[in-house]
Structure formats: structure tokens, C-alpha cells
Amino acid sequence: MVWDEPVPISRDQARATYLAVKRTGPVNGDEPDIAKELPGEVTIYPGHVLITMDLDTMDELSAQVFTIARAHGLVCYDPQRDLVHNVAPLGVYEGMQLHTGDGMIVHDPDLGLVHDVLATLSPQNPFVALVNFGHHFLQVSPGHELEYKEGTLVRAMVPELEEVRRAFNEYATGERAFLTRHEWSPA
Known part of the structure; x- marks a missing residue:
């Protein structure tokens, strides 16, 4: 509607x-x-x-x-x-896409939608990703495993959904504090 x-x-x-x-x-x-x-x-x-x-x-x-x-x-x-x-409000990357494992694709998603979609992770929705094609992406799967790629793919385990939401919001708004706040390892 x-x-x-x-x-x-x-x-x-x-x-x-x-x-x-x-x-x-x-x-x-x-x-x-x-x-x-x-x-x-x-x-x-x-x-x-x-x-x-x-x-x-x-x-x-x-x-x-x-x-x-x-x-x-x-x-x-x-x-x-x-x-x-x-x-x-929108993120800073024009053309950014939100992809979900259950088939949803949204161009230029609003930040509230990104926040809400992250709560839908489940076996029926096995990932949520924000993608800036040709540049970088941030993805999460159930269990709160973050994957970030900007050249090299790295992974980090995040203990709770609110921290995942914080990382996705920072990524969407051009901040990179999530990269220093978590322990990343090569994928």
C-alpha cells in the first residue's frame, strides 16, 4: 500500500x-x-x-x-x-542496493528499512547485504557474522543484533567506525 x-x-x-x-x-x-x-x-x-x-x-x-x-x-x-x-533518510551512496536472502532488492533504501530488515535474518532469509557495486559491500548472516569487502573480503563475529544495526548504519552513512570496533580476519 x-x-x-x-x-x-x-x-x-x-x-x-x-x-x-x-x-x-x-x-x-x-x-x-x-x-x-x-x-x-x-x-x-x-x-x-x-x-x-x-x-x-x-x-x-x-x-x-x-x-x-x-x-x-x-x-x-x-x-x-x-x-x-x-x-x-537515505544513505550517502547513490545507487546503493539492499539485498536479502529471501529475494528482496531495494535501490537506495531508507535507513529505517535497513534497520528493520536486519531483524528478519532467519533460515528463510539467510543474509542481508548493502552493496555499492564496483566499490564495496557489507553483509550479515544469521549468527551475526559480518562480511565486508573493499578489495579484500574480511569477516567478524558480532555478538548482538543492535551492534549489527549500528555497523550497517555506519556503513550506509559513510562512517567506518565498525572497521576498528570489531576484530576482522581474512575470509
Whole structure:
């Protein structure tokens, strides 16, 4: 579901909005301009657009929806993954990509999304990576093993999720304190 929000919202706020809007029922009438651009089956609710897609094409279509929503300055909530995509704040690397082991790819992810995605590590989602193609990447797998590559691939074990989140935030914002805070070994 996509809609306008004046400031970034949390995953809990997005979920609550989604559930409240779904209880109101769809409306008939003029489609907003964005509805014509969105892939999948579109249903209009007051101030909101719901995009329905099948599981086979969900990853591909979701990436398109996220891109279109961002271009229009809209929040996008993914109820299947329980994740919210805000317009900002973004990392410092234009074109940075967020990849997950369960198939999600997001171009220029907002920092809140990166934070929330890291909590989804599981056997069904065996890695999360921030990638700046041709330059460097930071990746984590369940058990909190970080891998960083900028020339040479190195690994470090991190004791808890909050430290993983801190490292990913530093990486996305161009800071490199995570490199000195952890003990790295060649991969």
C-alpha cells in the first residue's frame, strides 16, 4: 500500500495505517495518477492505493512499486514482509542496493528499512547485504557474522543484533567506525 506521509513513519505506524485503511473499504471514482503507473492489481482507498500481486512475481513487482512510490515521495508498506519504505533518510551512496536472502532488492533504501530488515535474518532469509557495486559491500548472516569487502573480503563475529544495526548504519552513512570496533580476519 502506498500513501503520503509528511515525515518518515515506523513499521508499527505503517502496519496500523494499513489495517485501518483496509477496514474502510475501497472507493470508486477517479484514480490518482500514481495508480496508472503501478504494476499489479490496484485498489483505491481514500488517500491510499493498494497493490495486489501474486507470490510468484512479488519480488520483481515490489521493487517496481518501491521505485515508483519513492519517485512520487510516497510511503510504501509491504504487509507480506511487514516492512515500511520511507522516502528518507537515505544513505550517502547513490545507487546503493539492499539485498536479502529471501529475494528482496531495494535501490537506495531508507535507513529505517535497513534497520528493520536486519531483524528478519532467519533460515528463510539467510543474509542481508548493502552493496555499492564496483566499490564495496557489507553483509550479515544469521549468527551475526559480518562480511565486508573493499578489495579484500574480511569477516567478524558480532555478538548482538543492535551492534549489527549500528555497523550497517555506519556503513550506509559513510562512517567506518565498525572497521576498528570489531576484530576482522581474512575470509
